[in-house]
Structure formats: structure tokens, C-alpha cells
Amino acid sequence: MSTLEIKGLQVSVATESGFTEILRGVDLTIKSGETHAIMGPNGSGKSTLAYSIAGHPKYTITGGSVTLDGADVLAMSVDERAKAGLFLAMQYPVEVPGVSVTNFLRTAATAIRGEAPKVRTWVGEVKEAMKALNMDTNFAERNVNEGFSGGEKKRHEILQLELLKPKFAILDETDSGLDVDALRIVSEGVNRVKANSDLGIMLITHYTRILRYIKPDFVHVFAAGKIVEEGGPELADKLEEKGYAEYTTA
Amino acid sequence: MSTLTTNYLAPTGREEAWRFTPLARVGGLLDSSIALESVNSVRITNAQPGVTLNVVRAADLAALSISDDLATIRAREFIEEVTHIQVAANSQISEPLILERIGLTGKPQASRTLISCGVNSHATIILHNSGEAILADEFEFDLASGSTLTFVSLQEWSGKAVHLGRQHAIIARDATFNSIVVTVGGSLVRLLPTVEFSGPGSSADLQGLYFATDGQHLEHRLHVDHNFPNAKSRVNYKGALAGDKAHTVWIGDVYIRSNAEGTDTYELNRNLLLSDGARADSVPNLEIETGEIVGAGHASTTGRFDDEQLFYLSSRGIPAEIARRLVIRGFFAEIVGKIKNEEIENRLMDRIDSELAKVGA
Ligand SMILES: Nc1ncnc2c1ncn2[C@@H]1O[C@H](COP(=O)(O)OP(=O)(O)OP(=O)(O)O)[C@@H](O)[C@H]1O
Ligand SMILES: [Mg+2]
Numbered sequence: 001m002s003t004l005e006i007k008g009l010q011v012s013v014a015t016e017s018g019f020t021e022i023l024r025g026v027d028l029t030i031k032s033g034e035t036h037a038i039m040g041p042n043g044s045g046k047s048t049l050a051y052s053i054a055g056h057p058k059y060t061i062t063g064g065s066v067t068l069d070g071a072d073v074l075a076m077s078v079d080e081r082a083k084a085g086l087f088l089a090m091q092y093p094v095e096v097p098g099v100s101v102t103n104f105l106r107t108a109a110t111a112i113r114g115e116a117p118k119v120r121t122w123v124g125e126v127k128e129a130m131k132a133l134n135m136d137t138n139f140a141e142r143n144v145n146e147g148f149s150g151g152e153k154k155r156h157e158i159l160q161l162e163l164l165k166p167k168f169a170i171l172d173e174t175d176s177g178l179d180v181d182a183l184r185i186v187s188e189g190v191n192r193v194k195a196n197s198d199l200g201i202m203l204i205t206h207y208t209r210i211l212r213y214i215k216p217d218f219v220h221v222f223a224a225g226k227i228v229e230e231g232g233p234e235l236a237d238k239l240e241e242k243g244y245a246e247y248t249t250a
Numbered sequence: 251m252s253t254l255t256t257n258y259l260a261p262t263g264r265e266e267a268w269r270f271t272p273l274a275r276v277g278g279l280l281d282s283s284i285a286l287e288s289v290n291s292v293r294i295t296n297a298q299p300g301v302t303l304n305v306v307r308a309a310d311l312a313a314l315s316i317s318d319d320l321a322t323i324r325a326r327e328f329i330e331e332v333t334h335i336q337v338a339a340n341s342q343i344s345e346p347l348i349l350e351r352i353g354l355t356g357k358p359q360a361s362r363t364l365i366s367c368g369v370n371s372h373a374t375i376i377l378h379n380s381g382e383a384i385l386a387d388e389f390e391f392d393l394a395s396g397s398t399l400t401f402v403s404l405q406e407w408s409g410k411a412v413h414l415g416r417q418h419a420i421i422a423r424d425a426t427f428n429s430i431v432v433t434v435g436g437s438l439v440r441l442l443p444t445v446e447f448s449g450p451g452s453s454a455d456l457q458g459l460y461f462a463t464d465g466q467h468l469e470h471r472l473h474v475d476h477n478f479p480n481a482k483s484r485v486n487y488k489g490a491l492a493g494d495k496a497h498t499v500w501i502g503d504v505y506i507r508s509n510a511e512g513t514d515t516y517e518l519n520r521n522l523l524l525s526d527g528a529r530a531d532s533v534p535n536l537e538i539e540t541g542e543i544v545g546a547g548h549a550s551t552t553g554r555f556d557d558e559q560l561f562y563l564s565s566r567g568i569p570a571e572i573a574r575r576l577v578i579r580g581f582f583a584e585i586v587g588k589i590k591n592e593e594i595e596n597r598l599m600d601r602i603d604s605e606l607a608k609v610g611a
Contacts, residue, residue: 054565057557082567094562098580104563107576111567143580144562160566 002069002085002167004030004053004200010063011045011052022048024225025064028202030168033194035201037211037236040222041244046204047091049222050172054088055081068167083112085167089157089174091204096144101156102126104144105163112164129162132192134185150177158189165193168200175210187213208236223247261320268320270499270531272467275438277384277412278358280320286328286360286386292335292377295348300341301373304334311364314390314420319442321414325360325386332362335375339368339394346374346402346591354383356410362388367425370396376594377403379413380435387415393425395449400428402589403443405468406601407436416442421481423449430588431458431487433468434601440469447478450512454483459585460500462528463605464493471501472517476510482544485517488585490578490602491528493609502534506546514544521552522581524574525609575603 011023022045030036040046052059053066055078066073068084076084096104105126110116117125130137133155145153154174161169171190175183187210193199203214211219211233219235220227221244228247229235260280261268278284290305308329317323337343353359367373371394393399399419407413413436419427433439445454460468474483489498502517521530534548555577563573579599586595 054561056561077570078561078564079567079569079573082565088565090562090565094558096559096562096577096580098583099563099576103576104566107568107572108563108566111569111572164566 002032002200004086004168005067006053006064008064009049009052009066010061011048012060012062013048013058014060019060021062022225023052026226028220028227030200030202032167032198032200034218035194035203035214035216037216037219038202038204038222039206039219039236039239041248044222045225046222047172050088050170050202050204053170054078054086079111082164082166087161087164087166087169089154089161089169089171091172091176093145093153093157095146097146099144100140101142101144102140105160108160109163126163129159132162133159133189134182135159151179151182154178155182155186158186162189162193165197166199168202169193170202170204172204173206175205175207183210184213190214208240211236221247267471270469271440272438275412275467276414279384279386279412279414280324284358286324286358287355288328288330289353289359289361290331290333291351291353291359291361291385291387292333292349292363293352294335295350296345298343298345298347300338300343300371301347302336304336305331306334308332308362313362313388314364314392315418315446317416317418319416321386321440322388322416325362325388328360329362332364335363335365337365337367337371337373337397337399339371341368341371341373343371343373346376349375349377351379351381351383354381354385356382356384358384358386360386364390364392365399365401366392367394367397367399369394372398374400375402376589376591377401378406379404380406380408382408382411384412385414387413389415389417391417391419391427393419393421393427395423395425397422398426398428400430402430403432403441404594404598405431405433405435405439405441407439409435409437411436411439413439413441415440416444418442418444419446419454421445421447421449421452421454424451425449426453426455428455429457430585431456431470432585432598433458433460433470434598434605436466436468438467440471442471442473444473444475445483446475447481450478450480452478452481456483456485457585457588458487459582460487460489460498461582461602461605462489462491462496462498463609465495467497469499471499471503473503474505474515474517476504476506476513476515479510480512481510482514484515486585487519488582489520489530490522490524490581491530492524492606494527496528499531500533502548504536504546504548506536506538506540506543508539511540511542512544513546515546517548519550522578523552523554524578524606575606578602578606
């Protein structure tokens with residue numbers, strides 16, 4: 001049983017006119033096996049929260065803490081955070097020209113597991129995971145995310161989730177850009193990982209559709225850089241119906 | 251030994267052609283008071299049917315092209331013999347021909363090689379430059395109609411080497427010249443990959459990569475002369491620089507003459523600066539004398555490491571230095587992959603890795 005604890009997190013980005021505060025004290029605790037949905041208007045800071053936990057250099061932490069089973073996540077380098085068990089499925093996965101998916105996955109698995117996976121079992125493992133996500137095996141030979149369609153990039157993120165088996169996954173709009181079938185396939189992938197490993201999930205989304213597949217235990221409303229309301233799955237339905245007006249009109 | 255007959259002036263550095271080059275480091279190659287030793291510096295390591303090598307008196311095999319490059323003029327002046335490699339007409343050379351250097355002393359020398367490709371022949375030739383040298387070097391490629399030549403020039407020189415070279419192709423009707431230039435070694439390398447056409451339907455694909463670390467000066471001056479209608483050219487050079495006073499120069503001159511209707515050309519140079527104190531000069535230059543063309547374009551970018559790529563890889567647990575190596579290998583993979591030789595690919599990538607490690611980039 002692990003715990004990811006975010007306390008009073010404040011984050012700024014450097015802009016031409018100085019620092020702009022984006023996160024204004026985020027409190028959130030996620031335990032293994034729990035699924036927390038985060039919903040909120042565009043620009044409210046959801047991706048900023050995700051990136052800050054993963055350690056993106058663009059964001060400056062100005063206050064608060066993030067701990068994983070008590071260990072100071074904010075003091076870790078980006079790769080150390082991944083090794084500690086954090087995984088971020090990005091809203092906009094990055095293209096890495098000239099680096100094949102095969103090479104990338106193997107290098108990542110080697111880093112996370114602390115030893116190179118055995119060639120024979122590894123190839124099978126990757127093939128199987130790709131098959132389960134309905135990905136053509138020729139993706140393995142392509143360069144990381146290069147020329148992938150929006151939906152293909154998202155599947156590739158979940159492929160990594162399946163292979164790297166983190167303790168906590170942050171899924172930043174993994175459902176955006178997926179067609180109806182892909183949404184189901186990707187959601188099943190996430191549920192598979194959860195069933196096998198007691199994964200804790202922070203699921204950032206704009207739509208309740210994905211929540212029919214990946215059932216949240218908690219729903220948080222995110223507005224203007226912090227969590228402004230918390231509830232159960234029923235809160236998502238209310239948001240879908242009424243929008244964020246009551247949280248954004250200050 | 252030739253006597254010194256030239257009455258040119260050594261460059262001062264103010265000339266357009268020499269303004270980037272550290273002339274103090276050319277090892278006497280351009281010094282009119284120093285004679286260059288003529289050397290037949292090229293040998294074939296893997297003889298192939300359909301390919302011959304003859305050493306010919308320079309007087310019996312004049313250069314095919316005009317050059318105003320001073321290093322080339324100097325080389326031609328002192329050359330006593332020319333190495334002539336011929337690919338027989340209609341022959342398909344299945345295995346790449348490997349050329350190694352011999353007879354290089356590390357004193358100022360001059361060498362000239364002519365490669366003639368017969369009608370409808372197909373060949374890949376790989377020149378492996380290694381060791382120490384101070385060399386003014388000329389290659390001419392004479393591609394007869396319908397022939398295809400892929401010429402790979404690997405500059406894997408040792409640390410002090412100076413190489414001033416010209417690699418000029420004359421491409422006849424429906425012939426294809428593919429050049430892959432890889433420059434990773436040497437103190438000062440200044441190469442002129444140049445192309446002219448002698449028939450329509452001909453094409454040139456000039457690819458290159460260079461990687462400069464501490465104090466290296468690596469200069470590539472390309473010149474594509476679209477002097478014939480309906481010819482096609484592509485130029486794609488990629489460079490990376492790391493360490494103090496690493497300097498690269500890329501000049502891409504493309505001329506589309508008034509008679510060169512139907513020309514299709516595009517040139518690209520991308521540079522990756524891996525540390526402060528390195529400098530990449532990139533000057534694309536496209537001159538167009540006719541509007542009746544298929545297309546003409548150029549692009550040049552010089553940038554730092556893409557932090558987003560590094561972040562993406564690191565967020566998957568990959569340590570920063572391995573992530574950087576992956577990104578750099580990835581940057582060069584497009585060019586290196588074109589050599590289609592795994593042994594050479596690995597050797598080049600390993601060299602790049604170890605040089606990176608040395609400068610701590
Ligand atoms: N470099 C930057 N300079 C200025 N503002 C920035 C910068 N980076 C992010 N922001 C701002 O921070 C705010 C939060 O952005 P973030 O991407 O976290 O929003 P989000 O909640 O994920 O939105 P969406 O639902 O559209 O994905 C936005 O207003 C954005 O414009
Ligand atoms: Mg976002």
C-alpha cells in the first residue's frame with residue numbers, strides 16, 4: 001500500500017513579465033488502488049499539476065510538498081521520480097525523432113527495473129501489450145510518437161504504463177482524441193494494469209464518458225489553480241450537466 | 251619534386267571563401283613557400299569485379315572541372331600522379347568498395363583521385379579517412395548517363411589532422427549521385443562537396459553530418475550548380491557541437507541558371523548546440539535565374555537541445571545522460587542510416603558517444 005500526498009502545492013511559470021502563479025495550494029492524497037478524477041475548466045492548471053509532480057523543468061515550485069510514501073518527490077530528478085513509481089501519461093506526448101519505440105521502451109524498462117529485461121520474454125511482453133491495445137506491431141519500428149495520430153500517441157502512453165508498471169499513474173486527458181472503440185480499449189488497458197498491480201490513478205478529464213469505463217472513487221473539481229470541491233462519482237454527472245459556472249464566478 | 255611556380259597570394263582570411271577558416275592552422279597547405287608532396291593516397295581494400303584502379307601520370311589525366319578553390323589549385327599544381335578508379339559500364343557492384351588511405355605522412359601532401367562510373371553502372375564507394383594527415387585532396391566523380399554512384403566520405407581523422415578537400419561530381423543524363431559526408435575527426439576539416447550536371451534527368455542527393463568538440467573546426471561548403479534543365483538536387487546536412495571553441499561552418503550555395511528550367515532543389519542544414527562556447531555558422535544561399543522551375547527552397551536552423559524530448563525520456567526513468575545520448579543518436583540516425591552498413595553506423599555512433607562523454611555534454 002502506497003500513498004502519494006500533495007500538500008499546499010504552489011507552482012509558478014516564468015513568463016516575460018516575471019513569474020505567474022498557476023497552482024495556488026493544491027491538496028490531494030491518493031492511495032494505491034484508488035482512482036481520483038480531476039475535472040476543471042481549460043487553463044485551470046490541471047496539466048501544470050501533472051507536470052509539476054513529474055518534474056518538468058518549466059515549472060517552479062514555490063510552496064508545498066509532494067511525497068510518495070514519505071519520500072520527498074520534489075527533491076528527486078525526473079528519472080528518479082519515474083523510478084520511484086510515478087508515471088505521467090501526457091496530454092501532448094512528445095515526438096523524439098530517430099529513436100525507435102523498441103529502443104525507447106527497452107531503455108525505459110531497463111532503467112525502471114534496474115536491469116535489462118531478458119530479450120526473449122521482453123519481445124513477447126511488448127508484442128502482447130501492443131496487441132491488447134490494438135496497436136499494429138510495426139509501431140515498434142517507428143520513431144517515438146513521430147507521425148503518430150493523436151489517438152495513436154495516447155495508446156502508446158498506455159502501452160508504456162502497462163510495461164513500466166508504476167505505483168501511481170497520472171493520466172492527463174488520455175481520453176481526448178480517442179474514438180469510441182479506442183476509448184474502450186485504452187480504458188481496459190488502464191483497468192488491466194490496476195487489476196494486476198493495485199495502481200493508484202489521477203485521471204484528468206473533461207468528459208464523463210471515460211468514467212464509465214474507469215470508475216472513479218473520488219471526483220475533484222479543479223478551478224483557478226486549486227481543488228474547489230470534492231465528491232463521489234455523482235459529482236461528475238452534475239458537472240456534465242451544469243458546467244463550472246458556479247466555481248469560476250468568483 | 252615540383253618547383254614552386256605559383257604566383258597567387260595566400261588567403262588573408264578576408265576572402266569570402268576563407269573568412270571562417272582558421273588559416274593559422276592549415277599546416278602550410280596554402281603557404282606558397284611550401285611545396286606539397288604528391289601522394290597516391292587511395293587504395294581499394296576489397297577488390298571487386300567491374301572495378302579497376304590505375305595510377306596515371308597527372309599530365310595524362312587533366313582535371314575535368316574548373317576550380318577556384320585555392321587548396322585545389324595547390325593540389326593540382328603539385329600532383330604528379332592521379333589515382334583513377336573506373337566502374338565498368340553496365341556493371342552492378344553489389345558490395346560497397348572500401349577505400350583506405352595510404353602514404354600519409356603528416357607533412358603537407360597533395361592527392362588527386364578520379365572516379366569514373368560507366369554508362370548504367372551502379373556502385374557504392376566508401377572512403378575511410380583515418381590517422382594523421384595534412385592533406386590537400388581532390389576527388390572528381392564522372393558519372394556517365396544512367397549511372398548511380400553512392401559515395402560515402404568518412405572523416406574519422408585523428409586529433410591533429412588537417413584536411414582541405416574538394417569532392418566534385420559531374421552528373422550526366424539520368425545519372426544519380428548520392429553523397430554521404432560524415433566528419434567527426436581532425437583538427438581542421440574543410441570540405442567542398444560540389445556538383446554540376448551535364449545532362450537532363452540527373453539528380454544529386456548530398457547528405458552529411460558533422461560533430462565537433464573542443465577546438466575542432468569542421469567546415470562544409472556545398473555548391474550545386476543547376477546548369478542543365480530538369481535536374482534535381484537535395485541537400486541535408488546535420489551538425490552537432492559540444493565543448494569549448496568547437497566551430498562548424500556550413501555553406502550551401504545553390505545556383506539555378508537561366509537555362510535550368512524544371513529544376514527541383516531543396517537544401518537543409520540543422521545544427522544542435524550542446525554546450526556554450528561552441529559556434530555554428532550556417533549560410534544557405536539560393537540564386538535563381540529562371541522562374542520556370544519545379545521548386546526551390548532552403549532552411550537552416552540552429553538550436554539547443556529540445557528540453558521537451560529530454561523530459562519525455564527522463565519521465566520514463568531514463569537518466570539524463572542516456573536520454574541526451576538517445577536524442578543525439580536520434581538526430582544523426584537519419585543520415586547515418588543511409589550508409590546502410592551496421593559496422594560503420596556503430597563505429598560512428600560509438601565515437602560520437604565517447605566524444606560526448608569526454609566533453610561531459
Ligand atoms: N509558459 C507559460 N507562460 C504563461 N502562461 C503559462 C505558461 N504555461 C502555462 N501557462 C498558463 O497556465 C495556465 C494553466 O495551464 P494548464 O496547461 O495547466 O491548464 P489545464 O487545466 O491543463 O488546461 P486544459 O484543460 O486546456 O488542458 C494556463 O492559463 C496557461 O496559459
Ligand atoms: Mg491540460
